[in-house]
Amino acid sequence: MxxxxxxxxxxxxxxxxxxxxxxxxxxxxxxxxxxxxxxxxxxxxxxxxxxxxxxxxxxxxxxxxxxxxxxxxxxxxxxxxxxxxxxxxxxxxxxxxxxxxxxxxxxxxxxSAFSLAASRLGWGLQDVTQISLHGRSVHGLASHVQPGARIIALTSTGRTVIEAAEILNARGYGRSGMWVLEHMGGPDERVRVMRAEQVVAEKPAIADFNTLAIACEPTPGAALLSAVPGLPDAAFEHDGQLTKREVRAVTLARLGPVPGGLLWDVGAGCGSVGIEWMRAARGAHAIAIEPVEKRRTMIAQNAIDLGAPGLEIVAGNAPDALANLKRPDAVFIGGGISHAGVFEAVWDALKPMGRLVANAVTVEGEARLFALQAEHGGELVRLQTSRAEPVGRYLGWKPLMPVTIWSVTKEGS
Missing domain, CATH: 3.40.1010.10 (Tetrapyrrole methylase, N-terminal domain)
Structure with missing residues (x-):
């Protein structure tokens, strides 16, 4: 209200x-x-x-x-x-x-256009992802592209259909069926059926007043980018400043993405945690705070490629860059927890019952987490991950740096 x-x-x-x-x-x-x-x-x-x-x-x-x-x-x-x-x-x-x-x-x-389209295609709306690309970035489609998914989307113009087909084709879903339903219910109604790869190749003229339906079908070898947190590291453009896949999955589980929730990703690196937060819950938002310009550019591209074009990117270092930002429901500190004033600033801004998760790989960062846990409670977990890699003709375990994770919920009402 x-x-x-x-x-x-x-x-x-x-x-x-x-x-x-x-x-x-x-x-x-x-x-x-x-x-x-x-x-x-x-x-x-x-x-x-x-x-x-x-x-x-x-x-x-x-x-x-x-x-x-x-x-x-x-x-x-x-x-x-x-x-x-x-x-x-x-x-x-x-x-x-x-x-x-x-x-x-x-x-x-x-x-609605969703009901009209579903009735013409014989699709049960309860089994269909319903999204709007009208007045929004078409790249928001990418987070919904999954094997077997059915999508009905509102569009801005005929050009939206072409752009959607290009996203599907680039993701390895060129075989996907696309139904373009023009002027539904009116005298000029027409339904056109094509594959995404065909739309990309032919770029047909399409009425601006249309609704788009998609039946996602991957080609062999297409990457599976699930909405469940823990995307492959290779899904992100990065310079090494990346919360690794296994750690990221645990981190997101403790952050607890919720519909409409806002996350601050402090020291965002390539933006992986903020992007996965937005992909995991309907209407979830995130603000990535990152001081390095090159990394901010990577964050923006990763957000587009992975279907989170609404990710907000803020330049600067915490705590100064946090001033005047909307209060978060959750905060992730991926680096810099030992820097003066960072924890105090985010803890003060965090909403009551909000979640804070901080990761550390250095001795100094870990010591800071121990001290904060002693004062505020919460849980401490030390995660050690090893990955199998070639050792000559054999495989051996290559350990990654151990990560200490502190998670805590802010009490209050």
Whole structure:
């Protein structure tokens, strides 16, 4: 619920979901609300298909920020927005709920693009990953590409389909089936079926108003990049400053990614922990704090390649670089725990019941973890990993540096 509004207030803002066939898609109650509306805000594509009569009409040709500013200026004045499909499913309604109280809005949905696409393909929505690439980086698709996965995605334009195919092809999923569902429910409806590799090669002309469905099919040898933490080290571009796979899996398990949770990755290196945090839970966010410019560049590329384009990257050293950042639900300190003021700054910022995990490989860092554990409690684990590597004609165990892991939950309410 937003911070604005009073429970029980009369709704002044009406959101009506509409299909590509215009007013014919509305139910009788929705049609009645439309007919009684004094001000209509709608995309130009929708306005071109309907008769709004003599009422005030505002073409919705601007972004979310400008939309919110317009609505705030008209607050309390009856206003109706026509939005495609279900306004609460990756739509304007869900966005406005961040700033308006639910009591201020009346929402009348139409079938969403997800429902329409699933009904045409015979896919059960409960078995489908539903994402939006509309107004978002198409690279967010990458984290959902798994063998056998079915994905339905909202798109921005026809170009989004081409870019999605390029991501699939680059990941070794060129065989994946792609259904492009154009103008569903309208007179210009068309469904096109292609493989990702075919889309990349031909770059067909595609209507901008489309929904994309994907049946993921890997080619032999395609890398399996699971959402379960512990991606192969080779999945990341790095300069050696990397939390190794085995340690990373244990670290993420103790951080406990949760939907919508925010992680601070302090001394992020190549960004592996923050990226895996975002991949592990729906809507999870992360901020990578890293002082070295070359590593920040690697973090950005890794985030794009692995489907976490929303990762925020902050330049600088802790604790100074932490000022004014949003309070985290979890913090990972991969290096620098012995530096003055680092623990104190993150502990103060961490939300109550938040998790902190700090790793150390040096004697000095380990001593600091012992002292902090004695003061704040939590668990200490020393992890020693060895990997089998060739020794002449045989295999032998090559040990990695032992890592001490301290994990603790901040008490409070």
């Amino acid at each position: 937003g911070e604005i509004g009073t429970a029980g207030a009369t709704p002044w803002l009406t959101l009506i979901g509409i299909g590509d066939n215009g007013l014919d898609s509305l139910t009788q109650p929705a049609r009645a609300l439309f007919e009684s509306a004094r001000t209509i805000i709608a995309p130009q594509r929708v306005l071109d298909r309907i008769d709004c009569g003599e009422r005030e009409v505002i073409a919705w040709t601007f972004g979310i920020r400008q939309t919110l500013e317009l609505l705030m200026a008209r607050r309390g004045t009856p206003t109706t927005i026509l939005a495609t499909g279900d306004p609460m499913h990756f739509g304007i309604g869900a966005t406005l709920m961040r700033d308006l109280d639910a009591s201020e809005m009346r929402v009348i949905p139409s079938p």
